[in-house]
Amino acid sequence: MSNPVPPRQKPEQPWRSEGAPEPAPTPPPKRRPPGGWGGLVLAALVVYLLANLVLSFFGDGDEPTISYTEFSKQVDSGNVSKIYSKGDSIQGQLKKEQKDPDGGDSYTKFTTQRPEFADDKLWSDLTEHDVTVTAEPVVQERSFLSNLLISLAPMLLLVVLWILIARRMASGMGGAGGMLGRKQPPKPVELEPGKKRTTFADVAGIDEVEGELNDVVDFLKNPDDYRAMGARMPGGVLLAGPPGTGKTLLARAVAGEAGVPFFSASASEFIEMIVGVGASRVRELFAEARKVAPAIVFIDEIDTIGRARGGGSGMGGHDEREQTLNQILTEMDGFSGSEGVVVIAATNRADILDPALTRPGRFDRVVSVSPPDRSGREAILKIHTRAIPLADGVDLAQVARTTPGMTGADLANLANEAALLAVKRKQRQVTQSDLSEALEKVQLGAERPLVMPDDERRRTAYHESGHALLGMLQPGADPVRKITIVPRGRALGVTLSTPDADKYAYTEEYLRGRIIGALGGMAAEHVVYGVVTTGAENDLEQVSNIARGMVARWGMSERVGRLSALPNDAQQAYGLAAAPGTLDTIDGEMRRIVDECYESACRQLRDHRERLDALAAALLRNETLEEAEAYRVAGAPRLGKEA
């Protein structure tokens, strides 16, 4: 019946490939530890050193360090029950809990350090107050053997390193992969004839993104056509979006659609290894891909090596990251695309990426992948229940309605949990109540809240409806194309308006309309809730820019007059600034315009409150409204060019 999937496992190979032809049969590998004996010894050493490090940290738990003065006081007041000393450092336990003098939590366990010059009568104080004393000598005696080992360790390490380096040189650039991992080249996994490859049919809810990747598929299918035209593919595609939105799935589907091999690696795996390996791993990976091109190379978590320089500390050290990254960029610069290897990378953190990555010829196409909206969720649920027998009356649309904010991975997990529940209950089919119970379980077990609180969704719906409705009502404004309360990046919602045709000059009426539309989110919150939240920062930035332009550059204010009141860049370079009086006037005029617009925005929303309510309700229901639907719900005529 159902086919529950086991939990995701981390594969051991440094990268995986699928669908590539099997290479000529190689003799069965000799049994030896991965990476050879050198690697084994090295690994043992590393483990030993790490263990020591961990142990040395472990000792001093989290009891607060108190001053020796405080300690003496506690002894004198008879509040110390026992101590343990090693040389002059003392750990102890209090009878009664004490307030931390530094304002931390109260404590009963503590550590302190007795100054070497202390000439108090600690011993007699302790015995007088009945403190149990345990002590240990400072210098631990070690056996001869362990002393020897410890003093030899650095030497050993050097020898092992030397051997490894020598081997690496001997086997040429390709052979560097095997320090800790495998030594033989990656073995592409032959596609089992019975196993269906991932295609776009396995992906749902992100149709726009699929559309963007169609030409990549086309290129991979017919590289010769492109070559004949001398056309170049974009260097690489970067999929940016929150975890679990299907980035990996999508990359795999592109390979499946095109029928080409798929190589995947996680950038963090490149640099988790010992220094110096990342770059050669990359080289090998691309070499393999080129052998079977056209192919796709997928690099997950590219941000772990591609974060902007100087931003935070990554794994594996700075140089290692940079070298690995540079290698990837070199490989990408290296193909003219005609070699037929397309690189798809994924990240959850497009905001911290090194700009070098998105330069032309590299990941010059950034496609953002968002969590699905209601209908997308329903489609995803359909996909993930394909193999699950559903009882009559199971309503996936209803499940989709109750799961706003959940990603494809969350939904796949939900379907799987429901199937597991049904198996446990010895049912033959999954019922609606299995699904709701699974939902509860999935939400409780989640580290992050999967679902935005209702009141926040409602507020967002009103905010976006405010933008949209005012956008529809201003004569000459750009038509509203799409409204959504599916969070994207840092925005809780988005209202998109674009002109019917390119515009080169703007009227004052149009600009005021833009300001009114941008203030619409705030105004709606004001009208509906009486208070305004912080969600309007970007809106206000936009408003200020337009208002400043109107007043100071485009001569739309009587008081400032028809002159360009702010110095342009060239004038600024000569140290020219606006006169202080002028700045005040500009400021005053900007305020006047924005205040007028805000009043107008609130007035219009009050006048059309029922339209605002209708839009917000539709958004809460559907999460996304396309142009036609939005105008219909708002009952607003589509102004501007006849649609």
Ligand SMILES: Nc1ncnc2c1ncn2[C@@H]1O[C@H](COP(=O)(O)OP(=O)(O)OP(=O)(O)O)[C@@H](O)[C@H]1O
């Ligand atoms: N849009 C979708 N349609 C169908 N299934 C999806 C979708 N998104 C995610 N899934 C399911 O969730 C699983 C995990 O998604 P995937 O690993 O592709 O997400 P990701 O965006 O790459 O996440 P991460 O950033 O954590 O790597 C997929 O294998 C698939 O089963």
Ligand SMILES: [Zn+2]
């Ligand atoms: Zn807004």
